[in-house]
Amino acid sequence: MTTARTISRRRFLTRFGGGTGLIGLGALLSAADAATRAETSAGKSPHFAPKTKRLIHLLMNGGPSHIDTFDHKPLLAKYEGQRPAAVDLRTQRTTTGIMSSPFEFSRRGESGLWVSELFPHVANHIDELCVVRSMHTDIPEHVSGLLMMNIGANQPNRPSMGSWISYGLGTENANLPGFVVLSHRGQPRPGPTGWSASFLPGSCAGAFVDTYGLRPDAVLRNLLNTNLSPAQQRRQLELLQRMNRLHLARSERDQALEARIESLELAYRMQHAAPEAFDISRETQATLDLYGIGPEPTSFEAGSRKCGGFAEGALIARRLSERGVRVVQLAMAPDIPWDDHTDINDHRPKAFECDRAIAALLTDLKSRGMLDDTLVLWGGEFGRTPTTDITAKKPGRDHNHYGFTVWLAGGGVKGGYAYGATDEFGMRAVENRLHVHDLHATILHLLGLDHERLTFRHSGRDFRLTDVSGRVAHDLIA
Numbered sequence: 001m002t003t004a005r006t007i008s009r010r011r012f013l014t015r016f017g018g019g020t021g022l023i024g025l026g027a028l029l030s031a032a033d034a035a036t037r038a039e040t041s042a043g044k045s046p047h048f049a050p051k052t053k054r055l056i057h058l059l060m061n062g063g064p065s066h067i068d069t070f071d072h073k074p075l076l077a078k079y080e081g082q083r084p085a086a087v088d089l090r091t092q093r094t095t096t097g098i099m100s101s102p103f104e105f106s107r108r109g110e111s112g113l114w115v116s117e118l119f120p121h122v123a124n125h126i127d128e129l130c131v132v133r134s135m136h137t138d139i140p141e142h143v144s145g146l147l148m149m150n151i152g153a154n155q156p157n158r159p160s161m162g163s164w165i166s167y168g169l170g171t172e173n174a175n176l177p178g179f180v181v182l183s184h185r186g187q188p189r190p191g192p193t194g195w196s197a198s199f200l201p202g203s204c205a206g207a208f209v210d211t212y213g214l215r216p217d218a219v220l221r222n223l224l225n226t227n228l229s230p231a232q233q234r235r236q237l238e239l240l241q242r243m244n245r246l247h248l249a250r251s252e253r254d255q256a257l258e259a260r261i262e263s264l265e266l267a268y269r270m271q272h273a274a275p276e277a278f279d280i281s282r283e284t285q286a287t288l289d290l291y292g293i294g295p296e297p298t299s300f301e302a303g304s305r306k307c308g309g310f311a312e313g314a315l316i317a318r319r320l321s322e323r324g325v326r327v328v329q330l331a332m333a334p335d336i337p338w339d340d341h342t343d344i345n346d347h348r349p350k351a352f353e354c355d356r357a358i359a360a361l362l363t364d365l366k367s368r369g370m371l372d373d374t375l376v377l378w379g380g381e382f383g384r385t386p387t388t389d390i391t392a393k394k395p396g397r398d399h400n401h402y403g404f405t406v407w408l409a410g411g412g413v414k415g416g417y418a419y420g421a422t423d424e425f426g427m428r429a430v431e432n433r434l435h436v437h438d439l440h441a442t443i444l445h446l447l448g449l450d451h452e453r454l455t456f457r458h459s460g461r462d463f464r465l466t467d468v469s470g471r472v473a474h475d476l477i478a
């Protein structure tokens with residue numbers, strides 16, 4: 001015999017209301033999940049047919065001397081110690097006269113472009129390089145120069161170039177960041193500002209990885225969960241993300257929460273993808289030998305600066321690009337290693353460290369059929385002066401924002417081609433002058449993006465990487 005159980009009206013309404021609320025909550029969660037999945041899976045198309053798919057930026061932070069590397073100026077020897085009007089410009093430090101280059105130059109390749117002895121391995125690829133000799137920027141100071149090269153502004157309040165590219169094109173691999181920054185034994189100047197997303201979605205920011213003593217299973221801190229199985233993590237993450245998305249749907253827009261949602265999903269997926277991508281032990285011995293990675297030293301002391309690790313970074317850059325990472329920036333050893341005020345001969349160890357690795361990267365990309373759709377950019381934030389303090393025991397060169405050199409390779413540019421020129425002493429860009437805004441506009445164009453259309457509304461105005469400037473250098477495009 002069963003006994004009928006009665007409940008009060010209040011208790012009935014409470015239970016009924018709770019059940020109805022849970023049904024509604026489930027519907028809201030499902031709708032939020034569906035909307036987020038649709039937004040995440042939506043591909044991003046370029047504005048027009050691109051020449052290239054991805055960018056590898058080899059950042060020579062500190063400002064390598066163009067007149068000692070890729071911009072040969074034989075007239076410097078004739079005017080040694082003199083200060084003609086063409087070089088009598090204000091610079092950051094005191095300079096008294098011209099100093100010729102201590103490094104020998106020679107014509108290389110079928111193109112006959114000049115390359116100094118500092119880069120014998122890169123010189124073997126000169127017919128694949130588009131050497132831009134007419135760069136100029138605004139301020140001859142490292143932080144300002146690096147900000148301009150990285151974010152297109154002299155103040156640290158804009159998104160980085162890599163973030164803009166990630167925002168415009170997305171990533172080809174949902175299991176890895178779209179933008180990765182590599183360095184060795186610390187961060188390059190100016191630090192996280194150089195790869196920040198600023199007011200763009202947080203998922204567009206660069207992920208910094210120090211390659212020193214890198215363990216593939218510990219690429220980023222706290223990436224692996226040692227307490228929960230992947231299945232348990234997935235269930236936990238799904239619950240947390242559904243709650244986050246419900247809150248996001250109610251608040252309409254919360255950039256910080258959006259970034260957190262995407263970062264949690266990416267971190268979960270990266271647990272398996274990142275260790276594999278960063279594990280260079282999976283490469284053949286022939287590939288390791290190509291880059292110069294092995295028991296033999298690939299670096300040495302240069303004054304008080306410890307150099308090293310660039311070769312490993314170059315190989316990782318190729319592996320990441322191969323796996324769909326849209327932008328990889330590889331910076332030299334930390335801070336500003338190319339800043340050789342006290343002795344220009346200190347350029348030699350820096351070039352020794354990166355020359356073979358850069359040549360290997362170009363060879364590797366080409367052998368894998370990737371160079372055609374991978375744009376490689378090499379260069380610093382500015383150049384260096386043809387003048388020096390000739391009274392110094394070991395003279396170096398001062399900062400030069402009036403003219404400097406970068407080079408591009410692959411990705412739709414003309415190979416074996418020199419674009420623009422500095423004056424006869426290498427002091428100022430005088431022919432086809434190219435500002436950093438113009439370089440950025442050209443890189444975006446090669447990626448299929450119109451720099452004037454790639455905008456983001458923030459604080460009541462539209463922002464873009466090139467600010468209100470920039471022109472595409474069509475003459476250097478193949």
